[in-house]
Amino acid sequence: MTVHRVRVDALDGEVTLGHREVRHLRVLRLTEGDEVRVFDGKGREALAVIRQLDDARAILALLETVDAAPETPTPITLAVALLKGDKLSDVVRASTELGVTSIQLLSTRFADVPDISAAKLERLRRVAAEASKQSRRAVVPDVLSPIKLADLPLTTQGYVAHPGSSDRLADLLTWTASVTLVSGPEGGFHDDEIDLLLTRGYRAVTLGKRILRAETAPLALLGAIVATGV
Ligand code: SAM
DSSP: OOOOOOOSOOOOSSEEEOOOHHHHHTTTTTTOOOEEEEEEEEOOEEEEEEEEOSSSOOEEEEEEEOOOOOOOOOOOOEEEESSSHHHHHHHHHHHHHHTOOOOEEEEETTTTOOOOOHHHHHHHHHHHHHHHTTOOOOEEEEEEEEEEEEGSSSOOOOEEOOOOOOOBBBHHSSSSSOEEEEOTTOOOHHHHHHHHHHHEEEEEEESSSOOTTTTHHHHHHHHHHTTTOO
């Protein structure tokens, strides 16, 4: 039997759930005395029992902590250019399933859109939470407000997907430091942007001989990593 998973703010003592989760528990026809798994989005998971459940609220009592699904050996940040429409939702959902630790939105010279609304950012964060729950992770990736490409920090393990490069991510990646993956907008990066990243320690990597869409490239980067078995 699948035990239902619930995201909570913190794992201590008794937990009161809000409307959204209450509705979900009721749809699943769970009742008082049933057990669920709770996770805090930061990597901790526990077994809990439903003590009280009515239309307005649910109270869970924690029973014991349990092993959470393993994360990658070091954190992975996906820095992805702002894309239009629902493309970012697709990227956030799939990259969460593929194990990313945080998602940094990037404003670039040719980004599809110049900025993102607060409501859309909130929606992306909900997409990440839902995808973590579904993929049985106990970590919910942060979706971080856009920064300029020039403000991406220096790194010892940064890789930018760039057509024309012949280096392959799987050949370069090590688990000695956190990893930053950078993926461009539909219009690609300006040469100056690539030069800037290279001077900051990023390596350009290929994703094969075909040009991938801007929403596909981040998943190909992460796919190359999960194919190593982490
Ligand atoms: N005309 C653009 C160019 O030449 O860069 C195409 C941009 S592509 C639609 C969007 C982004 O996906 C690129 O900026 C790059 O980060 C990534 N990308 C797509 N195909 C790639 C490939 N074969 N190798 C490396 N990166 C790729």
